[in-house]
Amino acid sequence: DQQVKQNSPSLSVQEGRISILNCDYTNSMFDYFLWYKKYPAEGPTFLISISSIKDKNEDGRFTVFLNKSAKHLSLHIVPSQPGDSAVYFCAAMTTDSWGKLQFGAGTQVVVTP
């Protein structure tokens, strides 16, 4: 039962433009959401997170938006850079299942010159 879904397996974006990655979830008990980035032959690295008490969190070029009523979150990367080419995973957890993350299937982002 896939509780976190990333319906776009891939995204191609030009350097300097905005990348928008989407994620949907079905479990209304999730109250903490994270985005991870993964390069080949490396483990996922934490990018940004958001608590369910917020609807937006920014960190430099990365912004995560949370729409609880729609059970939807998105990651915006502005501006996109070639080094952003990677697989991005959305993950969710409940605070009473500390650290036990449910991941989406990932979105492969390719930033072209």
Added chain:
Amino acid sequence: ETGVTQSPTHLIKTRGQQVTLRCSSQSGHNTVSWYQQALGQGPQFIFQYYREEENGRGNFPPRFSGLQFPNYSSELNVNALELDDSALYLCASSYLAGVKYNEQFFGPGTRLTVL
């Protein structure tokens, strides 16, 4: 500060065999989680260990078992290997203190192929 390391990098086994994968946590971390990432999918939570005790388990059968040692390194053992166990196995370490969530740091993974 050393990061999370895993060994071996790659492993090939045959169906029915047993395998042990190892993880060395980041210094100062007391919690380790193991995930299975099948091809084209996201990581799936297997189980978590906190101070040498299992602290939660995902939807995996008992033939998946683990250990965490006093130095907070960890092992994942899989018995009676099946073809579907072929995947990248990731461990992640973090520091659990109270209810505040602290970032998990992932290792590079062990690629297991079952023939």
